[in-house]
Amino acid sequence: MxxxxxxxxxxxxxxxxxxxxxxxxxxxxxxxxxxxxxxxxxxxxxxxxxxxxxxxxxxxxxxxxxxxxxxxxxxxxxxxxxxxxxxxxxxxxxxxxxxxxxxxxxxxxxxxxxxxxxxxxxxxxxxxxxxxxxxxxxxxxxxxxxxxxxxxxxxxxxxxxxxxRLLRNDAAAAGLPITLTKPIGVGLLNNRHKRTGEVFEQAIASMTTLNRDAADAALTAGARAATDVTGFGLLGHLYKMCRASGVGAVVDASAVPVLDGVREALRDGFVSGGTHRNLDWVRPHLEVGPGVTDDDLLLLADAQTSGGLLVVGEVPGYPVIGHTVAGGTRLTIR
The missing domain is CATH 3.30.1330.10 (PurM-like, N-terminal domain)
Structure with a gap:
């Protein structure tokens, strides 16, 4: 009952x-x-x-x-x-x-x-x-x-x-910008919500925003490769796309947009087990630049729910966070 x-x-x-x-x-x-x-x-x-x-x-x-x-x-x-x-x-x-x-x-x-x-x-x-x-x-x-x-x-x-005109995992070409259409960090905020009851309206607003407009903008810009950022985190989904396409990528960690309150949740330890597993899986394929910390990597591996699109190509109105490169499928984080 x-x-x-x-x-x-x-x-x-x-x-x-x-x-x-x-x-x-x-x-x-x-x-x-x-x-x-x-x-x-x-x-x-x-x-x-x-x-x-x-x-x-x-x-x-x-x-x-x-x-x-x-x-x-x-x-x-x-x-x-x-x-x-x-x-x-x-x-x-x-x-x-x-x-x-x-x-x-x-x-x-x-x-x-x-x-x-x-x-x-x-x-x-x-x-x-x-x-x-x-x-x-x-x-x-x-x-x-x-x-x-x-x-x-x-x-x-x-x-x-x-x-x-499909947007595919295996269609990324080298030498193109990488665009992200939503800020990351909802996994950290959701984990804090689960453990404390705090409500994060900015996370709910992000997760309930449709990726329709971002997809239309990507197609209009001529993009051929994209994926959405969900449970495997930005790093995991980017690695899967690079591996399928035979390209590498360079990510500027400071250029990745982050929701308000996320860095505080990271500082306070609200990291999910899924995020740790994401980083463990992709770490062998990373080259980490000086000054990039494990906390930076955990944020980039944060298990997202209803995240944005990760597009190979510049999409007007959305931030560029890096670029693709030829020669291997490694991810360089700087």
Whole structure:
């Protein structure tokens, strides 16, 4: 039975999750090992498959038309049910934007401890997702639910794109600027929120901002390579893109935008286990310049939820944080 002493106003959803948001992802190295034997020959109409761990699958269905397919869900990242739903929806839709596509329909994916948490809270989660879908012009129609001891929410999203204008992990060229379209640090703020109850409106605003405008700007600027920055952190996602494209990158740590309050959360030790795992995974591929500290690297590896786009190419209106280079796939942090 649901605990009658709890009310929607007193429940802290993050207390019911072992982690938070995209920091709950299976570590990149472990995941790649697990699916390595599943990558085989694909239909010639599969434009983007498992090979490079891209943001969504892309399949050509007609001349000039590719269908994109993706799914993303996670445990509560904030205590507000509505905000969690909105964040999870924006995060799932981001995979389509990161491929240069337009989402056309989404369905809900829900795990809910029905004997523990009130169903009215689940309604608020779904309401948050529905409202973000409406803002994106993407109908959210039905879905699937299970009785789960840990609350989880997200979406499976279908989108469409021009197959000749996809933003891909494997299309980065050397000698181009690298643009980041949202500040980083939401992982640190979310971890502080989970442990202290402090609410960080700037983090919620960032996580619920759609990457639609950034994707449109990247396509208009002629970009061919992009990914979104989520659970593997800026360093992890940049390394995956560089590895897939056969290029290296130089990152100016001081140029990377950071949300207010993040450096204080880092100073106070609110670093998630996912962030430590991200840095451990990518560290062998780093060259670290003088003056760059382990704290700087932890910030760059911070496990993001619904982060911005990392675009190879200059995108007007967004900060350039580095550039790609030829000769190997190492990341130089200076």
């Amino acid at each position: 649901t605990d009658d002493t709890l009310t929607p106003q007193t429940i802290r959803l993050t207390d019911y999750a072992h982690g938070g948001g995209c920091a709950c992802k299976i570590p990149a190295g472990e995941l790649e090992d697990a699916v390595a034997e599943l990558i085989g020959p694909a239909s010639p109409d599969v434009l983007v498959g498992l090979e490079d761990g891209d943001d969504a699958a892309a399949v050509r269905v007609a001349d000039g038309l590719a269908v994109l397919s993706t799914a993303d869900f996670f445990t509560p990242v904030v205590d507000s049910a509505y905000d969690w739903g909105a964040i999870a929806a924006a995060n799932a839709l981001s995979d389509v934007y990161a491929m240069g596509g337009r989402p056309v329909v989404a369905i809900n994916l829900v795990g809910w401890p029905r004997g523990v948490l009130p169903m009215e809270l689940m309604t608020e989660v779904l309401r948050g997702g529905l409202d973000v879908g409406a803002r994106a012009g993407c109908p959210v129609i039905g879905g699937h639910t299970i009785d789960d001891p840990e609350p989880k929410y997200g979406m499976a999203v279908t989108g469409v794109a021009d197959p000749d």
